[in-house]
Amino acid sequence: MNSAADGQQATFREIYNQAIASEQTVSRHQDRLTQFEKLLPLDSYTDIILTGCGSSYNLARCVAFAWTLLLERPVSGIAASELMNFPERYLSAGSRPLVIAISRTGGTTEVLLAVERLRADYGGAALAVTCQANSPIGNICDEEMAFDECLEESIVMTQAFTSMLLGLYLLGDGAAKGSYNSQLAAAPNLIGRNLACSEAIVRPLAENPGVNQFFFLGSGPMKGLADECALKMTEMALAVAAGYRLLEFRHGPKAALNAESLTVLFPTAPEDPHLETLLGEIGETGSKNLIVGRRVGDKMPTDSKRVLSLGFDDNLPDFFRPVLYAHIGHLLAYFRAQALNINPDCPRHLARTVLLNR
């Protein structure tokens, strides 16, 4: 049964609110683009860097991949802790960067320190992307863009990831030619449809007492998403989880797979020719698989009992698809936490009191 109607916890409500919050993000896009235009032209910057910590860093990498293609120039997603300590690794002397500092709370220490360091050492300009105006990070940037439509109560970021991701995709597209505007504006509807059907597939995997480790595989535009899913699982359900690039996984990490693993794959079109080989190797270990997001008509391996597939019938390019799939990681982590009697709203503060029945 889909439990969307009876969830009481903030995390649950926030996961299931992501289509609605994203609709508001779409409707506020023009105002945000006008605000962003104060920092243009982009040609006046030597570098465009998105930064953040944790989920916000994963979000930064998803956005950086898409903006690189949209703006036809390199855009980087770099952890704030790297920028605050080793800026010279990422910027050459004389650089004039545009720094986009992402932080749901607007107060994360490393993000603050990274912005301060870059402003002091390089100048340039800084935009804060937060969920609440007048934040400490907003106060040291030239502009603050507050996504207050997705402000969250839960410690763990869920709907805010999706909304800010969509908002930043729209912004990058707006600063380019705006060619994807209508496709991106349709994303909330797709997210709502996906949310309505994903729980039935994801929940039994999350609650399966025979699964005790989680691997999320995604490359290119999906790497930030894969890492975000692993982070959700660890943060929310205190579980062993890791994100890897799809084909990199073959070279060492797959050795950890066994019959108690769940491997979630987010393949992209260029990886299609190699997918069956990878799935064969994963299948030999006994790991359960979930393949997310194959387009209708794609060649799907159907011969393995361990392959479950979620299909999403849409035409969005791969580099925007993390916005459609983020909820998969949210639901897996949420139901895993529930099965372990961990409060997903505040997981780090509670002891694990009930173990899975194994």
Ligand code: F1P
């Ligand atoms: C950063 C962050 C979150 C993460 C965790 C700890 O927060 O790393 O992304 O989920 O709860 O904090 P913020 O800078 O986005 O507020």
